[in-house]
Amino acid sequence: MARMSVASFYAYYGENAALRDISLEIPDRQVLALIGPSGCGKTTFLRSLNRMNDFVKEFSIEGQVTLDGVDIYSSEMHPVMLRRRVGMVFQKPNPFHKSIFENVAYGLRIQGIRSRSILSDMVEKSLRAAALWDEVKERLDSSAFSLSGGQQQRLCIARALAVEPEVILLDEPASALDPISTSRIEELIQDLKTQYAIVIVTHNMQQAARVSDQTAFFLSGELVEMGETSRIFTNPSDVRTEDYITGRFG
Amino acid sequence: MDHSRASLSFHRRFRNAILGSLTFLFFGVAVAPLLLIVYVAWDRGKSVLDWNFISTLPTGFPVGSEGGILNGIAGSMILVVLASSLSVPVGIWAGMYLWQEGKNPAARAVRLLSDLLLGVPSVVWGIVGFYVFSTSTGYGLHWGFSALAGGLTLGFIMIPIVTRVTEQALRDVPISYIEGAFALGASRWQTLRGVALPGAMAGIGTGILLGILNVLGQTAPLVFTNYYNTGIPNSLVGSQGAVGDLAMQIFIYVHEPSKVMHVKAMAAALVLLAIVLVIDLGIRLLTWGSRKIASRVG
Ligand SMILES: Nc1ncnc2c1ncn2[C@@H]1O[C@H](COP(=O)(O)OP(=O)(O)OP(=O)(O)O)[C@@H](O)[C@H]1O
Ligand SMILES: [Mg+2]
Numbered sequence: 001m002a003r004m005s006v007a008s009f010y011a012y013y014g015e016n017a018a019l020r021d022i023s024l025e026i027p028d029r030q031v032l033a034l035i036g037p038s039g040c041g042k043t044t045f046l047r048s049l050n051r052m053n054d055f056v057k058e059f060s061i062e063g064q065v066t067l068d069g070v071d072i073y074s075s076e077m078h079p080v081m082l083r084r085r086v087g088m089v090f091q092k093p094n095p096f097h098k099s100i101f102e103n104v105a106y107g108l109r110i111q112g113i114r115s116r117s118i119l120s121d122m123v124e125k126s127l128r129a130a131a132l133w134d135e136v137k138e139r140l141d142s143s144a145f146s147l148s149g150g151q152q153q154r155l156c157i158a159r160a161l162a163v164e165p166e167v168i169l170l171d172e173p174a175s176a177l178d179p180i181s182t183s184r185i186e187e188l189i190q191d192l193k194t195q196y197a198i199v200i201v202t203h204n205m206q207q208a209a210r211v212s213d214q215t216a217f218f219l220s221g222e223l224v225e226m227g228e229t230s231r232i233f234t235n236p237s238d239v240r241t242e243d244y245i246t247g248r249f250g
Numbered sequence: 251m252d253h254s255r256a257s258l259s260f261h262r263r264f265r266n267a268i269l270g271s272l273t274f275l276f277f278g279v280a281v282a283p284l285l286l287i288v289y290v291a292w293d294r295g296k297s298v299l300d301w302n303f304i305s306t307l308p309t310g311f312p313v314g315s316e317g318g319i320l321n322g323i324a325g326s327m328i329l330v331v332l333a334s335s336l337s338v339p340v341g342i343w344a345g346m347y348l349w350q351e352g353k354n355p356a357a358r359a360v361r362l363l364s365d366l367l368l369g370v371p372s373v374v375w376g377i378v379g380f381y382v383f384s385t386s387t388g389y390g391l392h393w394g395f396s397a398l399a400g401g402l403t404l405g406f407i408m409i410p411i412v413t414r415v416t417e418q419a420l421r422d423v424p425i426s427y428i429e430g431a432f433a434l435g436a437s438r439w440q441t442l443r444g445v446a447l448p449g450a451m452a453g454i455g456t457g458i459l460l461g462i463l464n465v466l467g468q469t470a471p472l473v474f475t476n477y478y479n480t481g482i483p484n485s486l487v488g489s490q491g492a493v494g495d496l497a498m499q500i501f502i503y504v505h506e507p508s509k510v511m512h513v514k515a516m517a518a519a520l521v522l523l524a525i526v527l528v529i530d531l532g533i534r535l536l537t538w539g540s541r542k543i544a545s546r547v548g
Contacts, residue, residue, distance in 0.1 A: 083435040106444070110440045
């Protein structure tokens with residue numbers, strides 16, 4: 001069943017169309033990988049799914065994006081509620097100037113949760129889920145900036161998990177990580193998809209092939225094709241997809 | 251080969267030496283005035299500087315030829331507190347508004363207005379303060395020459411400074427933190443309070459400090475709103491509500507044809523500098539503390 005669905009979606013920065021006529025379904029409890037050359041609109045698409053582009057001046061859209069059948073750009077869905085249900089992890093780790101504990105607890109605190117025991121439980125659960133718990137359990141009160149870049153990114157994943165979203169958007173989450181952290185993140189994504197719908201942007205073809213169930217190939221703001229990852233990587237129907245995944249361009 | 255390498259390194263050393271001495275020179279020019287003030291004030295004023303000087307009210311004839319400057323110290327403190335209680339909340343609020351609204355026409359208008367206010371000469375503020383707060387024939391408040399009238403007038407001078415610096419400090423918080431909070435479902439207000447404000451706290455502290463220092467040095471706005479008092483009043487408003495003020499006190503003392511008053515003016519200048527130092531350190535401590543607190547409670 002589709003968790004989110006995108007229909008005839010256009011996105012513009014001022015006059016320039018960054019996305020044209022995108023229609024696709026984001027399946028629940030699966031991983032969708034977005035691939036395509038730099039500048040093709042992957043980030044724009046991802047940020048359109050939780051309305052983070054609202055903060056970009058001159059940004060506008062046409063078409064429809066729905067979450068469980070509700071149009072996320074309509075007045076029926078408040079952007080704040082949308083972002084609690086559709087979490088996001090950015091390319092560059094962006095922890096707050098707070099302690100490790102408070103970084104993870106932040107999303108819960110802003111929902112008004114004050115109970116220390118609930119917060120502690122959720123923080124531990126999220127840090128474990130993000131494969132960070134063992135490294136930080138002794139120093140939850142130290143600054144998030146005392147962590148390495150890879151640890152900071154896992155902290156940001158834990159922070160997103162803590163609010164128990166339904167969909168998780170990851171924009172090249174492993175591009176700043178070492179191979180060991182990367183494989184941990186990939187394992188983590190496999191675990192998470194049992195509960196969440198996951199959309200991941202990646203430039204790494206092996207990664208897309210390893211972690212995703214579905215793959216969508218974007219080119220110059222258009223969706224060239226989308227399908228089962230195994231089929232896209234072995235038997236793409238469009239020659240441009242084949243050229244891209246075999247490294248002939250991009 | 252050897253020759254060119256030697257000449258290159260000579261050039262580099264030469265350039266480093268020039269840049270080094272320029273840096274030193276500019277630094278010297280920048281701190282020289284402060285050293286000069288401290289030196290002159292200390293040299294001229296040290297003979298009367300003792301505990302009595304800062305803990306007693308002025309006496310004798312002319313008033314001040316004996317006794318200390320407690321009236322000025324207390325009065326300046328009262329004025330700073332009054333001015334800050336108006337300008338800090340209003341200025342921070344206005345700065346947050348400008349940060350949120352960014353480029354919309356109303357925000358542009360507020361920003362322009364605030365910049366114009368920065369340029370209003372302080373004596374004009376004094377006259378406006380006189381009509382609005384002090385005089386009984388003016389626009390209404392009839393507070394007389396009082397601490398409240400003077401303090402609020404100074405507060406109005408501080409507002410645009412705090413506003414400007416608050417907005418800029420908020421803008422300097424990296425967008426990635428702001429987006430991080432929004433992506434977790436924080437509202438605008440929660441993002442502002444929990445992420446943007448703590449990140450901007452040091453800058454805002456600097457703005458408040460600049461405002462306070464500006465206010466501490468003002469005499470013109472006080473001439474028509476508070477003027478001066480050789481004692482400490484029981485009330486902050488009404489015809490008996492004026493307070494002393496260090497800057498005004500120095501101004502008055504140097505106009506007296508009395509050697510000892512001139513010495514006391516210099517000593518009072520040293521005290522004013524010491525107060526500036528204490529306030530600077532205090533605000534640093536406060537911004538550090540409030541950042542800690544803000545980052546803890548989110
Ligand atoms: N804030 C913006 N203002 C104007 N144009 C933008 C903005 N952000 C992106 N664009 C443009 O939109 C197009 C798509 O950009 P986007 O960042 O979505 O690409 P991407 O596929 O994520 O690229 P990359 O792989 O390099 O991250 C590009 O042409 C880009 O220049
Ligand atoms: Mg991108």
